[in-house]
Amino acid sequence: MCAATLSAQPPQAADFRLTVLSTQTADSRGIGEWGFSALIESGGKRILFDTGNRPDTVAINTKELQVDLSTVEDVILSHSHGDHTGGLLTLRKQVMTKNPKALSRLWVAKGFAYPRLSGNSERTPGADVLSAFRATGGEVIEVDNFRSIAPGLWLTGPVPRKHPERNWSGSGRIRLPDGATAEDNLPEDMALIANTARGLVVVTGCGHAGIINISEYARTQVSSPRIEAVIGGIHLFPASDETLAWTAARLKEQGLHVLMGSHCTGVEALYRIRSLAGLTRANSSTGAVGARYSLDKGLEAGTIAR
Ligand SMILES: [Zn+2]
Ligand SMILES: [Zn+2]
Structure with missing residues (x-):
């Protein structure tokens, strides 16, 4: 399906x-790390969104949480940062012994493989991940537009940067296909959007495109009046008080009801937004490894993160 058929x-x-498989906080099950990964289940379809930072964190956490990834064929990498791509090869090699199709289809957005420049050095972290993944027999699909991945689920592809949110750290540059260089604003940053009876659910890795850019773009593309939930990292830990207030006000305007601000959201940022956006302890948390969000039970943040 393409955008024209919406x-x-x-x-x-x-x-x-959604079940969180990698984030900073953990309680009695699994281990915490600087990274993000979550399993998404909808209409019988199971999708792995990001793969954590250290090679074996998600492998360990899925074992302890008794989550089986061997029947999951699709894996999304929200962007090329190592704290989202680090577990991919470990997981693919582990599950393909049970099912060759497991984690065999990888979705990334345009820009994922662009070379990254820092001083005089040029690295290709995204391209390196893709070539190692292809070497396992996996297929890579590059997303350059908002598109469906399953009934009621979409990938944003690259997100237009309407608001100057600048939700990323560092000052690196990228090499574009025409050879020119530009500031590395993580052009490949991609979110997953679910259209539910309550409104849109937005799942982000680091949300480098800016959570307001992402959520407004999703509402335009899916013609939805409101955002029900934002889940994942939204990289606001270094943000100023003004930025947090602006973000919270925009989220409130969009009707936000649930916020699981994991990973790089930042603990203080999460609680500040919770208060400013009128959310409660029951529907807004950092979440822990094993935390869940579902339409029928809402947010189940984990013992330590309640
Ligand atoms: Zn990142
Ligand atoms: Zn991250």
């Missing part, structure tokens, strides 16, 4: 459940 009545996800 009608006034876009398809809805029949159900939606």
